[in-house]
Amino acid sequence: MKIIACAEARADRIEPVSFEMIEAARSLAGDGDEVIVFFAGKPAADAAVAFGAADRLVAAHSDEAELVPAESYARILREVIAAEDAALVLVPYSASGLDIAAEVAARKGWPLVAYVNAVTHDADGIRATAQMYGGKLLAECQVTLPAVLMVNPGAFAEAVPAALAANKVREIDASGHVRNGKVKLVAVELPDPADVDxxxxxxxxxxxxxxxxxxxxxxxxxxxxxxxxxxxxxxxxxxxxxxxxxxxxxxxxxxxxxxxxxxxxxxxxxxxxxxxxxxxxxxxxxxxxxxxxxxxxxxxxxxxxxxxxxxxxxxxxxxxx
CATH class of the missing domain: 3.40.50.1220 (TPP-binding domain)
Structure with missing residues (x-):
């Protein structure tokens, strides 16, 4: 089985939740399974030296935008899923992840479980624990593969950053997807830390x-x-x-x-x-x-x-x- 762990970037840095997705994927991978990180963003070189906890990296980059919009990200991700014949996709619960997970699941016709806190893999598929009503209830969901899971940040520890060998990295030029997408990046505004970090x-x-x-x-x-x-x-x-x-x-x-x-x-x-x-x-x-x-x-x-x-x-x- 191939598991795709989705990573995210903001401006010039990789989001920490990316490492949590790798750790979640690794916890599900058995003997013979493969964890593949999918990354879309400008610092593709940084991704190659950070995601060594995975088996391989597919990095989509565009020099025309600081961030790859969720619409373009989802389109490229679907192409990667098809090319890799992946059976499970882990997406972080984030502003972008809310759009990406839903679109990928709907267009692939796969089940989607959101707000996932814990997940295990057995012979019947995936068993996920998901939050409901703002976390006041927990639902146990049995899901057959292939599937998409949207995982809550903080549910898993972060995988240790490490470098990947060059032959474990495949780069994709996302410029065409970004250029032709309906959603255009206007600007990136980062919070001002003011007098406190x-x-x-x-x-x-x-x-x-x-x-x-x-x-x-x-x-x-x-x-x-x-x-x-x-x-x-x-x-x-x-x-x-x-x-x-x-x-x-x-x-x-x-x-x-x-x-x-x-x-x-x-x-x-x-x-x-x-x-x-x-x-x-x-x-x-x-x-x-x-x-x-x-x-x-x-x-x-x-x-x-x-x-x-x-x-x-x-x-x-x-x-x-």
Whole structure:
């Protein structure tokens, strides 16, 4: 069986989720199976020296665009699937992946399972565990091959970057697909990290909608200072203007891997989990015992957020003298 792991790039760098797709594919590959990375983007040379955890790389590149739009990516991917006679395709749950996975599955007539958290391979095909209702329910899905799986970032560890031998790399000129596609890249706008880089923070205290209102942010900020941590927020908090966008964690914000991550009043929607599920230790505080954040938390508390912040702040102040 041939398994295609889809990789992504943003501007001049490979997205970390690409390595997670390789690890997911490798976990399914048995003796005699082959893991093939499909990459479409400008830094094709970077892909060749990074994806050594796979058996082969098919790299599509275009010098005419910084990014290959999802429409063109999906079209080239379908051609690669046919040429390789692949039986399973893993696509990351991302802004592009939402378009790519659906189009490929529909045009190939293959089953698609989205929001996948775990997957195993047996004689009957693929058994996938997928999130439903924002992660509050988990569905066990039995899927026959060939199939497409859209995998949640953070569900798998990242494969170790390594170089591939030149004879294991096949390059495709994607310029024609990009030029003739209906979707045109207008510009690439990267987030401004401003005065903080959450990606390098060792401790993060993140607040979600459960914080209540902007007036409750300051006590959390004080707690973060005592922990020598950066304060961050989920998308609803940032959209409300309570914290700047540079401090947003999640799919549309920053992906972080701190040693310690406090999730205060964060429900744990898939978009947020994508940004923090690989943290070393996750402590979740939420009054909803069924909140999806508890599926990834190492420690969980169902209590009043304000009371916990106040008590913990007092304990840390007393300990510090």
């Amino acid at each position: 959450l990606a390098t923070a060792e401790r993060i205290v993140c607040v979600g909608r459960g914080v209540g209102d902007a007036g409750n942010i300051d006590p959390v900020r004080n707690l973060a200072a005592l922990l020598n941590a950066e304060i961050a927020g989920s998308r609803p908090v940032v959209d409300s203007g309570w914290l700047p966008r540079a401090r947003q964690v999640g799919k549309s914000g920053r992906k972080v891997k701190p040693k310690l991550y406090f999730a205060l009043g964060v429900s744990g929607a898939p978009e947020h989990l994508e940004g923090m599920a690989q943290a070393g230790v996750i402590v979740a505080v939420n009054t909803d015992a069924n909140a999806p954040i508890f599926n990834v938390a190492h420690y969980g508390v169902t209590c009043d957020l304000s009371e916990l912040v106040e008590t913990l702040t007092e304990k840390l102040q007393a300990a510090s003298g």
